[in-house]
Amino acid sequence: MSTPTPNPEPAHGLWSRGPLPSNAQVGADTVILGDQPFKRFHSKQPAALALGTKCTMDGVHFAVGPEGRVKIGDFCYFTNVVLLCELEVLIGNYVMIGWNSTIADTDFHPLAPAERIADAIACSPLANGRKRPAIACRPVVIEDDVWIGPNVTILKGVRIGQGAFIEAGSLVTRDMPPRAHVLGNPAQVVGQVE
Amino acid sequence: MNPDRSIPDDWYPGNVPENVTVHPDAYLESSYSFELFRSQTPEAIRIGRGSSIYQGVMFDLGKKAQVRIGEFSLMNGGRIICESDIEVGDYCLISWSVVLMDSYRVPQSPAARRRQLEAVGESSPRQLNAPAEARPIRIGNNVWIGFESCVLPGVSIGEGSVVGARSVVTEDIPPFSVAVGNPARVIRKLTPDEAKPPV
Numbered sequence: 262m263s264t265p266t267p268n269p270e271p272a273h274g275l276w277s278r279g280p281l282p283s284n285a286q287v288g289a290d291t292v293i294l295g296d297q298p299f300k301r302f303h304s305k306q307p308a309a310l311a312l313g314t315k316c317t318m319d320g321v322h323f324a325v326g327p328e329g330r331v332k333i334g335d336f337c338y339f340t341n342v343v344l345l346c347e348l349e350v351l352i353g354n355y356v357m358i359g360w361n362s363t364i365a366d367t368d369f370h371p372l373a374p375a376e377r378i379a380d381a382i383a384c385s386p387l388a389n390g391r392k393r394p395a396i397a398c399r400p401v402v403i404e405d406d407v408w409i410g411p412n413v414t415i416l417k418g419v420r421i422g423q424g425a426f427i428e429a430g431s432l433v434t435r436d437m438p439p440r441a442h443v444l445g446n447p448a449q450v451v452g453q454v455e
Numbered sequence: 456m457n458p459d460r461s462i463p464d465d466w467y468p469g470n471v472p473e474n475v476t477v478h479p480d481a482y483l484e485s486s487y488s489f490e491l492f493r494s495q496t497p498e499a500i501r502i503g504r505g506s507s508i509y510q511g512v513m514f515d516l517g518k519k520a521q522v523r524i525g526e527f528s529l530m531n532g533g534r535i536i537c538e539s540d541i542e543v544g545d546y547c548l549i550s551w552s553v554v555l556m557d558s559y560r561v562p563q564s565p566a567a568r569r570r571q572l573e574a575v576g577e578s579s580p581r582q583l584n585a586p587a588e589a590r591p592i593r594i595g596n597n598v599w600i601g602f603e604s605c606v607l608p609g610v611s612i613g614e615g616s617v618v619g620a621r622s623v624v625t626e627d628i629p630p631f632s633v634a635v636g637n638p639a640r641v642i643r644k645l646t647p648d649e650a651k652p653p654v
Contacts, residue, residue, distance in 0.1 A: 292581060315576025336572040338581075355569050357561065360534055361552055361603075406565035411534065411554045412605050424565040429554055429605040430623035430637055442563075444625065446637035454563050 285323075288314035288335065295320030295341070304329045304346075313337065313354065326367075334405065345369075349400035356403055359411035359429065366417045367398040404439070426454050462486050466510075475500040478526075485510035493582075494520040494537075503528070503545070511551060517558070517587065525596065536560070539589035544596035544614070554605040558589035595630065604639075615645060 281287060282302055291312055301324035304310070309325055312318070313335035320341035325331055329346035334354035342358045344350055345365040358364075370380050376394045383393040399418030403409075407421050410429035421427065422439030432446040442452035456462055456477055460470040462485060469486030474497060477483050481502045487510060492499070494516040502508060503526040511532025516522065520537035524530070525545035532551035535541055538558035543549070560583050561568045571585050578584060590609030594600070598612050601620030612618065613630030623637040631645040 290576060294581075315573070317575060317581040319581065336569070336576050338572055338575055338583075355565070355572050357568070357572070360536075360554070406568065408559075408561065408563075408568065410559070410605075411536070411556070412552065412603055426563050428623070428625075429556060429607060430603075430621070432637070440565075444623070444638060446621070446623075454565070 282309065284308065285310035285312070287312045288316070290314055291316040291318070293318045293321065298323055301325070303327055306330050308332075318342075329366075340411075346401075347396070348398040350403075351400065352403045353405035353407070353423070355406045356409070357407075358409040359413065361411055362409055362413040362415075364401055364403075364415045366401045368396055368417060371396055424454055456483065472499070474498055475502075477502045478504040478506070480504045482507040484508065488512045488514050491515040491582075493518055496521050500524070506530075517560075519586075537589075538587045540591035541594075542592070543594045544598065546597040547594055548599040549594075550600060550602035550604075550620070552603045553600050555592055555594070556606070557592045557608050558587045559608065560587045562588075615647060617645070 282299055284304060284307055291314060298321055304325040305327045309330055310323060311332045313333055315335055316337045318339050321339050322343045324345045326347040329348060331344060331346050331350045333352045336354055337356045339358040340360045343363045347367040350364060350366055371377050371394050379394050383391045401415060402420040404421060404423040406424040409427045412430045413427055415433045419433050420436045422437055424440040425437050426442050428444040431443055431448040433448040437443050440454040441450045442454055444451045456471055462483060465485050467485050467487035469489060471486055472489055472492055476498055481504060488508060492514050495518050499516060499520060500514060500522045502524045505527040506524050507529045509531045512530045513534045515534055515536045517538040521540050522535055522537055523542045525543060527545055528543055528547040530549045533549060533553035536556035541555055541557050561571055571583060575581055575583055592606055593611040595612055595614035597615045600618045603620060604618050604622045606624045610624050610627060612628045615631040616628050617633045618624060618639060619635030622635050622639040625638045628634045631647050632641040633643045634641045
């Protein structure tokens with residue numbers, strides 16, 4: 262048996278802890294930095310993560326559920342972003358996402374109180390094989406050239422149009438048109454990118 | 456700080472940059488705070504007497520950045536994104552994951568941003584190196600900023616004011632105000648007389 266290498270040099274891209282999941286594709290000159298980017302990567306899909314070329318994924322967490330698929334274009338630059346995907350997250354080319362921002366395509370738990378009790382039991386150590394109830398999920402789409410600042414949250418079902426500028430700290434609950442200047446909680450269009 | 460500019464009991468194997476002045480009676484928890492430090496100004500950071508900078512704080516400073524932190528101020532995590540000047544007064548309390556940014560680092564125009572992102576994709580280490588537009592931030596004395604708030608470029612916050620958790624400060628806040636919300640609005644005033652001067 263050969264001695265395990267603590268940080269094996271991968272064929273494509275770089276990631277600092279552990280191997281790249283077999284159902285993840287990473288384009289040329291894309292780097293994945295930071296601790297345990299795939300710690301919560303549980304997707305069973307054949308193309309669970311498709312990451313383009315020349316991207317910088319610094320401290321990004323790919324928290325992808327069994328059914329989840331994430332597609333990210335070329336020249337994207339994310340800093341300490343948490344991607345929570347149970348269904349589908351599509352991100353275009355030239356997208357920047359700032360520090361400590363979160364994108365989620367799911368509600369995580371049901372809204373109805375009784376179903377939430379069932380979910381709490383199904384998530385517990387006493388689940389005994391019980392299945393979790395259905396949870397609302399809708400794809401998130403972020404088009405090309407979108408800029409997203411630090412401390413931003415993007416919720417399920419949101420489409421952000423090409424070239425939109427999402428200010429720091431925004432909480433985006435609805436679709437945003439192309440080249441919109443967006444701010445607030447809930448996020449509102451406050452202007453237009455020139 | 457040790458004579459070789461390392462920090463006692465630091466988990467991170469780094470040093471405090473030469474152009475950072477830390478008062479002997481200030482507390483700096485980890486050299487990890489300087490991992491993104493790129494400033495080349497003669498005195499890029501000055502941390503005053505009695506101030507505490509805990510390890511979650513990240514000094515993400517560009518080449519021309521200058522940061523001034525007064526006396527008895529406390530920063531418990533958060534990110535200082537600086538390309539020009541950020542000044543924090545005395546007796547300030549700045550909570551976790553607060554972002555103080557004097558620059559967006561990139562232009563709003565998508566076409567100009569594309570060229571920068573193409574350059575990032577080819578740089579090593581990966582970072583934005585183009586000169587950026589910036590507007591200084593001033594945080595007055597005795598200001599308290601709640602967790603996960605953001606202070607946007609060009610903003611000044613007056614003495615004695617409080618910013619509620621998760622607020623986004625887009626415009627100046629006058630002294631002795633309580634501001635909350637995203638975007639932040641002043642919801643009440645504080646009486647300066649109530650504020651007893653610290654001993």
